[in-house]
Amino acid sequence: MASANPADAQDARLAAAKKAAEQIRAEEIRRDVDYLASDANMGRRTPHPGAPSPGYDSAAAYIAARLKTLGIKPMGDSGTYFQHYTVTRSTLDTTKVSAAIGAEPLQWGDDFVVNNFLIGGMREANVIYVGNGTRLLKQGVDPYAGFDIKGKWLLVNAPTAGGGRATAAAGGAAPPNVGRGGVPPGIVGVDYTTISEVARHGGALGIILVPTPALLARWTRAATVGQDLNPSVGIAYAQFQVPRIVLTAAALRRLLAGTGISADDVLAADSLGRYPASKDLGKRLKVDFVATVVEARPYNVVGLLEGSDPRLKEEWISLAAHLDGAVPAAASVPGNALPDQYNAADDNASGSAGNLAIVRALLAGPRPKRSILLIWDSGEEVGLWGTRTIAYGPWSEKLVLHVSNDMIGKSRPANSARNGELSAPDTIYITGPKVLSTNTEANLQKALKEFPFIKTDRVYEDIGSSFFYPRTDAGPYLERGILIMQFFNGSDSDYHRPTDEPQKLDIAKIVAVSKLSYGALWIAADDVNRPRWDGIVPSTLWWVTPKR
Ligand SMILES: [Zn+2]
Incomplete structure (x- = not known):
């Protein structure tokens, strides 16, 4: 007998969303990170004034082609997925x-x-x-x-x-x-x-x-x-x-x-x-x-998954990963005139590929009530150009939560000595909701229960932590009073080095983090209550007024 109880209906939606998380699979993620972090893409450096970047262009085209195949609405210029901005x-x-x-x-x-x-x-x-x-x-x-x-x-x-x-x-x-x-x-x-x-x-x-x-x-x-x-x-x-x-x-x-x-x-x-x-x-x-x-026109890759609720779909949650890689400051091999190639596998082909998998899950499961703005941004490693473009642009009016997967593919080997701040295979760092938002933290706890694929470490989630600001790509969103939730595996000795290569990634971890991140995103996007920044402002953001 069918139940008319709305709570039962919501339980059924959640059950379907959990089932859809199975779309986040190791083989596709392996293929995507291997491509994005391949030598052919030359480190995906953001196009600079006087320095075009065919490698970034190829990686961006790869993401855009996937979004087109999946039927995601383009949000870039002239009906494309590419949102250009100017750098001088x-x-x-x-x-x-x-x-x-x-x-x-x-x-x-x-x-x-x-x-x-x-x-x-x-x-x-x-x-x-x-x-x-x-x-x-x-x-x-x-x-x-x-x-x-x-x-x-x-x-x-x-x-x-x-x-x-x-x-x-x-x-x-x-x-x-x-x-x-x-x-x-x-x-x-x-x-x-x-x-x-x-x-x-x-x-x-x-x-x-x-x-x-x-x-x-x-x-x-x-x-x-x-x-x-x-x-x-x-x-x-x-x-x-x-x-x-x-x-x-x-x-x-x-x-x-x-x-x-x-x-x-x-x-x-x-x-x-x-x-x-x-x-x-x-x-x-x-x-x-x-x-x-000298001017350049770099670009982000952007698309929208419209929400299912006629009213709540006007509130957006962003799901972002920066697609660009950094350029090492100097050659690590003595005598090399140019910096060695840096393929930026963990930072951040891992999040870029994870988010592609999350899009598949979002399409397979019940459509959440709020809309999801999908972002693969550029210029992160040179001054947060891409995120500043979005956070200071007109979409910021609609954004109620920013979810970022930045470095989600590395693990400290079990039983090994600590390597930098790298998290263990069964753990991911999260910052944002515990300090900023009671209702988003409650939804994250629900996600951890319903999508129990990985544990969390909240050690950086401290009101004085530079992991809130200015250390991360979420900074410009926080500047604009937009609530954030970030997933991050910690950095190790390969960070911003030519040794950040795809064969070193822990693909199972990308799968697990992406599933949790998807679950947290879905629950927040489907909640009738809007994610709310309670009002506590991290100390490094003393000038910010949270959106209420
Ligand atoms: Zn990064």
Whole structure:
């Protein structure tokens, strides 16, 4: 006798979804990773300005052909699966770059150099001196208090601005209010925020660095090439967002002349640990970053599986894997002029192939109520270009959860010594729901019960963890307040090396993680309740407002 009970109907849907997980099979995954990570695809490097990538094109065509065969709706340009975006590489013409304090010109090389920039162009605004630019949140130290920094140049003593990430862990250095350089102690967003982040989120025009011995030592190696998504949007590596120049001591004296701030005091501030009070200098600085520009049009592969519920299908959940591989920084074989080929099998042919298998399962099982945006993105390894394009584009309005499979094919051999942070064959790391979302965590626990193919380790799921941000591809989604759930096997000695080869993959693990990931995705997508970010924000994302 048929039951009219909706709970029974939902149980039957779940049972059918579990059955559909059998579509995730080792032989297809083996074939797909072997192809994607083959020598023929040359490491799937993202097309760059001046550097096309036939290997990426072949891998993307392979994914697109599969989506077409499966009848997935194309979401790219002009009815294709390819979503293009623009990246520019700007090379400063140092014979033409100009700067001036008011009407007084500054000379490139003699008075200033560019310390960092992404995109060329003219920038002109008033200058505000902001001490060492570090907010100490618990002590209530705020060098920006009373100033509107939007659109302004910030003159700063920032001994660490030349290197290291803004969000780097505390290094045991002296507190910034007593100088000595180094990253402030404690947790970013909880204990302190640095100049780079404040400048970016406050919309500052640029940063002027007070010279330090370290900056002067690098003077002739000034940054002259910038490359970024254009137009630029939020970036996980915050320090690169706002252009920076360095002045010589002599040029600094000209800038500070008549402002009431002593150049001697500013130059000595780091070593004394005592900074003059913040002040609008009442002077304008103009820098024209004259550059020659080369453009490229890389692309993501994107498709949509429409949800079955007429209302809930307008809420999307993304299922993503980055398709591109990194380029090793240098040859690992001495004497090789070029970097060795890096086939990027675990990072991330594994997730790319796993997600193809998940699409088969989604099509075989009951169609979930919400729509699934399928993403194989590019540019992950060079600045999260592809995900920034999506997270800052119009689809972000619809996205309620971002699921990412990034490195799901490696296992620490049983009984072997620990290899880096690599997980065991029966375990996968997950980050996201435990910290961010009560209802998504409950659904994940349900998935672990119904799809018990692998265990989880939540060691990186900590509110202060860089695995939330900025270490992963999910970063731009988090920046936009979109909830995330990431599957990751941990990295080992093959990470970003030519030895990340397909024969080293644990195919059974890709199968198991893909089944769990499919189950978690299906349950979240079919729940009448929307995945909700409760409101707790990881400390490295202190500026973010979660979507509610
Ligand atoms: Zn990766």
